[in-house]
Amino acid sequence: MIIHDVEQGTDEWHALRAGRPTSSEFSKLITGTGKVSDGLNDYAKKLATEKYLSQFGKKIVSGWKGGWATDRGIELEPVSRADYEMTYQTPVQEVGFITDDLMRWGSSTDGLVGDDGVVEFKNLIETTFFDAIIYWKRHGKTEPKYKPQCQGELMISERAWCDLVLFNPEYPEPIIERVYPDLEFQATLKTQLAACIVERDRLLKIANGET
Helix, strand or coil: CEEECCCCCCHHHHHHHCCCCEHHHHHHCECCCCCECCCHHHHHHHHHHHHHHHCCCCCCCCCCCCCHHHHHHHHHHHHHHHHHHHHHCCCCECCCEEECCCCCCEECCCCEECCCEEEEEEECCHHHHHHHHHHHHHHCCCCHHHHHHHHHHHHHHCCCEEEEEEECCCCCCCEEEEECCCHHHHHHHHHHHHHHHHHHHHHHHHHCCCC
């Protein structure tokens, strides 16, 4: 793992992410149940576009940028982090961006915990958090949709566990699930990542007139 000392949202951060598969998008390659996703080609095209524009010092500025719920989630992250630190009596090390040693793929993880852990905060609106409670009570775990990101962060960071924290300040307590590496899931993810990079590079060569 390589820790890149950049601030999230800055030009340096965008430059590191440009054209590189990131854990928040891994659901486009593999579903939460471990099946191959049908979003690989579209995601590879997006990454190729980013790398192509980065050659000219540009970045993608169009497309969906989130909304009030996304903004609210970002604003609440310090609150959910402080709540987690108080609950476990341990500091969370904030990092800008991490990559695997070969810098093939990366993650804007929400924090590293000690020498073994990583933490991912999901600051949910009230109705979504209620849905999460119902799923948690029925199944004893969080919804599968979070698995690609958590397993991706574990794979990239090479850490022993990931605490997935679902948080909303209106509820008495967060939902915290400790997730451990699923090597079979990660093997499929790596295969998908490799295929995505091959397709990304193929498109980029065409765009650059190399084929």
